[in-house]
Amino acid sequence: MSAPQPIHLHDYQPPAYRVTHTELKFDLSPSATHVSARLHLERHPERQQEAPPLVLNGEHLTLLRIAIDGQELEAGEYAVDDETLTVHAVPQRFLLDTEVEIDPAANTALEGLYLSNGMFCTQCEAEGFRRITYYPDRPDVMATFSTTVIGDKASVPVLLSNGNPVERGELPGDRHFVTWEDPHPKPCYLFALVAGDLRKVEDRFTTMSGRDVTLQIWVEQENLDKTDHAMASLKRAMTWDEETYGREYDLDLFMIVAVNDFNMGAMENKGLNIFNSAAVLTHPLTATDAAFQRVEGIVAHEYFHNWSGNRVTCRDWFQLSLKEGFTVFRDQSFTADTNSAPVKRIEDVSFFRTAQFAEDAGPTAHPVRPDQYIEISNFYTLTIYEKGAEVVRMLRNLLGWETFRKGTDLYFARFDGQAVTIEDFVDCMREVSGLDLSRFMHWYSQAGTPEIDANGHYDYAKGEYHLTLRQRTPATPGQHEKLPLHIPIRLGLVGTKSGEDLALTLDGQALGKDAVIHLCEEEQHFVFTGLSEAPVPSLLRGFSAPVKLRFPYAREDLAFLLQHDSDGFNRWDAGQRLAILALDDLIAAHRNGVEKVMDVRVVEAFRTLLTTASDDKAVLAEMLTLPSEAYIAEQQPVVDVDAIHAARTFVKQSLAVALRDEFMAVYHDHRAEAPYAPEPDQIAERSLKNVALSYLMSIEDEEAVALTQQQFEAGHNMTDVRTALTLLVHSSRDDLADPALKVFGEKWAHDPLVMDQWFSIQVTRPQPDVLERLKFLMQHPAFSLKNPNKVRALIGTFASQNRVNFHRADGEGYKLLADVVIELNELNPEIAARIITPLTRWQRFDEERQALMKSELERIRAEELSPNVYEVVEKALA
Ligand code: 0A1
Ligand code: ZN
DSSP, rough: OOOOOOGGGGGOOOOOOEEEEEEEEEOOOOOOOOEEEEEEEEEEEGGGGTOEEEEOOOOOOOEEEEETTTTEOOOOEOOOOOOSEEEEEOSSSEEEEEEEOGGGGGSSSOEEEETTTTTEEETTTTTTTTSSSSOOOEEEEEEEEEEEEEEETTTTEEEEESOOOOOOOETTTTTEEEEEEEEEEEEEEGGGEEESSSSSEEEEEEEETTOOEEEEEEEEEGGGGGGGHHHHHHHHHHHHHHHHHOOOOSSSEEEEESSOOOOEEEOOTTEEEEEEETEEEETTTTTTTTHHHHHHHHHHHHHHHHTBTBBBEEEEEEGHHHHHHHHHHHHHHHHHHHHHHHHHHHHHHIIIIIIIHHHHSSSTOOOOSSSSEEEEEOOOHHIIIIIHHHHHHHHHHHOOOHHHHHHHHHHHHHTOOOOOOOHHHHHHHHHHHOOOTTTTTTTOOSSSSSSSEEEEEEEETTTEEEEEEEEEEEOOOTBOOOOOOOOOEEEEEETTTSSSBEEEETTTEESSSEEEEESSSEEEEEOOOOOOSSSEESGGGGGGGGSSSEHHHHHHHHHHHHOOSSSSSHHHHHHHHHHHHHHHHHHHHHHOOOOOOOOOOHHHHHHHHHHHHSSOOHHHHHHTTTOHHHHHHHSSSSSHHHEEEEHHHHHHHHHHTTTTTHHHHHHTTTOOOOOOOHHHHHHHHHOOOOOOOOHHTTTTOOOHHHHHHHHHHHHHOOOHHHHHHHHHOOOOOOOOHHHHHHHHHHHTTHHHHHHHHHHHHHHHHHHHHHHHHHHHHHTTOOOOOOHHHIIIIIIHHHHHHHHHHHHHSSHHHHHHHHHHHHHHHOHHHHHHHHHHHHHHHHBBBBBHHHHHHHHHHHHHHHHHOHHHHHHHHHHHHH
């Protein structure tokens, strides 16, 4: 087998032929669906003279018929291979008719047309449409679509596609059809079809210009009671996009469908969003607060794509972050506006600094706009999505909201109906602001996390604060030289006497008390004048740029900021920094076999937090949460999973012992049991209460054990039940955990999304028997390697969240993951290439573990690999 070859951004060429209109007819049958396509094609205006051959993409298709302008083609007039259909000579403008047969029932990759629980559905982004019919499968070919779906009345009573239904009728043999028309030109990656035995929940929305839109959520019958929250979220998102970005919905119908087998969270197909059921279904008894919030965010994300992605799309897949980074920024802002803004930022940043920083430091590091790839589906990454969102956020920070909004208005107006590039977007921002953004563009082309070393001192005599910032981006694979970036640093100077933000004057200019300074050079010096007291600097407020910022804070400074910083995010971050310093000492103590001693400054800081009335309970819950093992690991030069686990457990238990009564009081004070609502105030109460309980359970306090059991048995809502069950399963009390797991597993055996949680709870437990338990659970009737949610719940959760056990010294954790990757490589390459990530991070560990991890990667490499897994493994071993 020849090695798959990368494709390069600099090789981009416009398509030789455009499709202006696409007519599709699907005759559905599980193992032999027939797809007839009539493409209205014309040669690209710039290539009139050449008469190039017509080359269409197509994979896993059996060609049954091909005709041009009604004339069947002879054998020598075209050629078919595994990936393409070539017609050697075609006119300037013509109709191409093809008919192919495909096998949805055999499609376990879940790309193209496949079956999920007996329901036909599609996933076409990025390159799935080529598994449906022969087509120029690239985002810069945009056509209007007319789609007829034919199927059995009994097994597929509901037949959906993009746009509006224009005709329906009966056919012989107990079959029926519906024809859909989508008037908005779109690339084929936004095509969708769903056919099955589905029920709908319906609502309406009137847009700002008075258009009446029907909203539908389609689900299997047993899930009809789980759609309220998604529907309410959708309406909130529609209103928000009108008010915030002036964007209005543009069809008469907007549909969401829930499917059980789905590779990702959801997909923004025009007018017919398809969702992983985990990203849309909620019920107080089956979904946690976190799940409710995730659903709201994903519903909004997919809806927002209607403008940032669908109306204005990407020229090529290198520009993926153009739609994804911008849309993530939009959904993050929506959630911040509708819930608690500081908590949203804390959650996003703590995830980002753990997972995206790790990606940026690993063998698959790539820029926000990659310049080459082998398999595009490997590039739906944290860098493209989350770092891409941070880059858009920086533009907002640099321009200010109002100018930024002028930029987005210009972008949508200028490029509506087009497939464009990241330069097109940034050019709009440059035009409306007059800012020179040339250095800013490096954010799109350079991989790796910039590191900023900050130093400062106060000159008492002059009343000046001198701040020096030095930036450096470490080398990443294939990119050794890095250029300085344009970095917005939001900051304040907090007076040590007053505890207040001081007025900032820089180069004679008054900047207020909270300002954004621009770091553009490798090193820059800033002098703040006119200060009346010594300050502690509060730097990178709100995480104003996706960088690692080091500043030699004393622990007292951090305790001070934790109390006084006016920026909620930086108050939280001061606490994290303080905890990390204490954890570093304890990790060293553990490694050296020295007795561990708890830093009293951390205890006192927590005491203050627990006993001072706080108006933002959600932020307080975040502040009481210790940095995760994964985040602590990110700070270590060589990751010692056991020392990290021991140190973190020690801190948690020490705090629980020292502040037992305070935690207990917090628990009791936040047990209000109003009927469940996924509202910010209630969510904050529950998270505060449950954080307190988790401290108390870390020392298996007798009263806490009883309260946990009560909380489990009371069964008020999944947030409380899941927390209680997790705390029992993660404790040493198997006498309580085993019966609770049994009760829960039997009660919810019929609900796949709850069973996912049942699996995850068990494989995150710290006890050493967990790997054996995992193997046992893989035989459970509710588990299937063919279902991505199950794979993520059991194997993904184990490998990414159970660090001590995945990294077991005997290498059995690695071996298990490699076995799964090898099996999935055939079934579902996309999921295989994702689930392998923890193994690719081998450079971060000690030599013994490195050797074990590498040998598993080599074992995988010896298989006949899909391009997806091949690309990741080659990079990991390079
Ligand atoms: N565009 C979707 C994500 C998505 C990407 C690929 C998929 O299948 C390979 C599915 C969904 C989003 O950003 O939500
Ligand atoms: Zn998206």
